[in-house]
Amino acid sequence: MAKRRFNALPGFDLTMGFTLFYLSAIVLIPIAGLFLRALEISWQDFWRLATTERALAAYKLTFGASLVAALANAAFGTILAWVLVRYEFIGKRFIDALVDFPFALPTAVAGLTLANLFADNGWLGRWLVPLGIRGAFTPLGVVIALTFVGMPFAVRTLQPVLEHLERDVEEAAATLGASRIRTFFSIIAPTLLPAVTTGFALAFARAVGEYGSIVFISGNIRYKTEIAPQLIVEQLEEYNYAGAVALAVVLMVSSFAMLYVINWLENWSSRYQK
Amino acid sequence: MAAAPSTDTEALRRSASRIQSQRGTEEPPLIKWTLIALALVFSAVFLLLPLVNVFAQAFSKGLLVYWNSLTEPDSWSAIRLTLTVAAISVPLNVLFGVAAAWAIAKFEFRGKSLLTTLIDLPFSVSPVVAGLMFVLLFGLQGYFGQWLDAHDLKIIFAIPGIVLATVFVTFPFVARELIPVMQATGSEQEQAALTLGASAWQTFWHVTLPSVKWGLIYGIILCNARAMGEFGAVSVVSGHITGQTDTMPLRVEKLYNDYQGAAAFGVASLLALLALLTLGIKTLLEWRQARAYELAQRAVEELS
Numbered sequence: 198m199a200k201r202r203f204n205a206l207p208g209f210d211l212t213m214g215f216t217l218f219y220l221s222a223i224v225l226i227p228i229a230g231l232f233l234r235a236l237e238i239s240w241q242d243f244w245r246l247a248t249t250e251r252a253l254a255a256y257k258l259t260f261g262a263s264l265v266a267a268l269a270n271a272a273f274g275t276i277l278a279w280v281l282v283r284y285e286f287i288g289k290r291f292i293d294a295l296v297d298f299p300f301a302l303p304t305a306v307a308g309l310t311l312a313n314l315f316a317d318n319g320w321l322g323r324w325l326v327p328l329g330i331r332g333a334f335t336p337l338g339v340v341i342a343l344t345f346v347g348m349p350f351a352v353r354t355l356q357p358v359l360e361h362l363e364r365d366v367e368e369a370a371a372t373l374g375a376s377r378i379r380t381f382f383s384i385i386a387p388t389l390l391p392a393v394t395t396g397f398a399l400a401f402a403r404a405v406g407e408y409g410s411i412v413f414i415s416g417n418i419r420y421k422t423e424i425a426p427q428l429i430v431e432q433l434e435e436y437n438y439a440g441a442v443a444l445a446v447v448l449m450v451s452s453f454a455m456l457y458v459i460n461w462l463e464n465w466s467s468r469y470q471k
Numbered sequence: 472m473a474a475a476p477s478t479d480t481e482a483l484r485r486s487a488s489r490i491q492s493q494r495g496t497e498e499p500p501l502i503k504w505t506l507i508a509l510a511l512v513f514s515a516v517f518l519l520l521p522l523v524n525v526f527a528q529a530f531s532k533g534l535l536v537y538w539n540s541l542t543e544p545d546s547w548s549a550i551r552l553t554l555t556v557a558a559i560s561v562p563l564n565v566l567f568g569v570a571a572a573w574a575i576a577k578f579e580f581r582g583k584s585l586l587t588t589l590i591d592l593p594f595s596v597s598p599v600v601a602g603l604m605f606v607l608l609f610g611l612q613g614y615f616g617q618w619l620d621a622h623d624l625k626i627i628f629a630i631p632g633i634v635l636a637t638v639f640v641t642f643p644f645v646a647r648e649l650i651p652v653m654q655a656t657g658s659e660q661e662q663a664a665l666t667l668g669a670s671a672w673q674t675f676w677h678v679t680l681p682s683v684k685w686g687l688i689y690g691i692i693l694c695n696a697r698a699m700g701e702f703g704a705v706s707v708v709s710g711h712i713t714g715q716t717d718t719m720p721l722r723v724e725k726l727y728n729d730y731q732g733a734a735a736f737g738v739a740s741l742l743a744l745l746a747l748l749t750l751g752i753k754t755l756l757e758w759r760q761a762r763a764y765e766l767a768q769r770a771v772e773e774l775s
Contacts, residue, residue: 227604303700305720406597409702426599
């Protein structure tokens with residue numbers, strides 16, 4: 198398989214063999230097992246199980262809240278990345294390092310602390326709840342948790358692109374008499390668009406599968422704040438394996454579709470940078 | 472400004488003209504400070520407050536309650552289980568990461584990009600679905616369930632299942648960090664070592680490993696943070712047996728559901744500390760890398 202004519206390095210067979218064995222044992226066989234299980238269910242049953250009223254409500258919340266959270270990240274993440282790259286202010290380095298915090302923090306801890314912050318007597322809830330903004334046990338809480346877990350993806354995708362943005366082009370635009378707003382919309386925004394879209398897609402993909410942080414803040418109320426992964430857990434606890442498998446296949450197929458879109462987007466943005 | 476040396480008027484003029492030329496490419500102060508304010512509010516609500524709140528709530532009932540929440544037998548057993556699971560799954564993924572990176576970075580073969588995509592696959596599988604896959608294989612209703620039961624082996628609702636689920640969700644971390652680093656270093660140095668008579672193992676240990684060690688450390692700390700903090704996948708396979716199959720994140724959930732807020736935050740504070748430590752090492756490694764890059768750039772400038 199390998200073209201080893203000009204390569205004197207040893208160990209290809211050993212490392213490749215181990216890689217394929219380990220990949221199959223840990224990843225491929227379990228995934229195949231799930232799809233095999235799904236094939237045992239008849240098509241009508243599968244459709245019925247995957248589209249129960251409760252499941253439809255869960256998909257709507259999962260994909261809807263992920264969309265809103267990814268949009269919030271695209272907007273605020275872009276502002277944050279812009280500010281971190283372009284401006285100087287006190288505490289900038291600290292915030293820059295902290296951007297990865299949601300990535301490093303276990304999701305259960307994230308859910309726990311966010312639920313507490315937005316509860317009626319929490320640091321934020323005590324100001325927001327009198328205004329009618331309830332973060333705990335509502336769909337809004339799901340959006341808040343998903344915004345938290347998706348944020349590093351939006352910021353970190355955009356930051357390197359902003360850093361490599363050529364200032365000369367902006368200077369040229371300014372010399373030619375373009376206003377700053379015109380420069381932004383005609384020069385800067387088109388260059389950033391692919392990276393912002395990629396960040397949005399990554400945050401969205403991350404949000405769709407998220408479970409840990411949600412169970413704490415959503416309260417898991419049927420038809421209202423129950424997300425699709427939570428519904429899978431419920432089905433398993435009731436020993437309804439077919440129901441759990443049907444939902445899992447729907448989630449898995451949609452995340453593979455997103456993976457495909459993300460790969461395409463990444464190619465698009467790397468082409469743009471050249 | 473003290474930055475420009477007063478004797479070097481050329482440098483002074485150059486820096487003055489740079490300030491001049493930037494004026495056309497900067498936002499008006501009002502917009503600039505509005506953006507900074509927005510960014511600060513966003514990061515305060517979504518980064519700083521959640522972090523500070525963990526420790527504030529953990530210590531809200533005093534030091535003694537905090538200490539008791541950690542040393543109480545069930546929480547203590549959760550801490551031990553989390554450390555055990557990480558101690559098994561992280562080395563497994565390091566071994567895999569090194570092997571995969573060696574094969575992918577140092578050799579050319581067909582299907583390489585497919586293999587790289589497959590390695591990243593676990594990142595796009597929801598943790599709950601990951602847990603479910605192992606239940607379908609090894610649970611009592613699963614493909615191997617009857618056989619395991621007949622031989623009195625327990626994987627699901629026991630430690631092996633927790634390890635498997637953890638290995639799955641942390642699968643890509645080390646390989647993903649190592650592959651680009653190993654690709655960048657090329658294979659000339661290894662070939663030189665082999666020509667000089669070093670054995671394969673010596674070459675790997677003395678030539679390859681030192682050149683990729685920072686990338687490896689980076690991958691290990693990220694892998695470890697996720698291994699200790701995984702919730703969804705582990706929650707599905709663990710069975711939630713208090714004192715036996717509860718990891719730290721699962722213990723946090725149980726305490727929270729039992730209305731023991733301070734104790735839940737006590738255990739959570741250890742996980743937050745782990746996250747901060749991970750972040751600290753990561754930032755240090757990045758600064759180190761940026762500095763090495765800067766020094767190399769300066770050396771190139773001085774040469775030319």
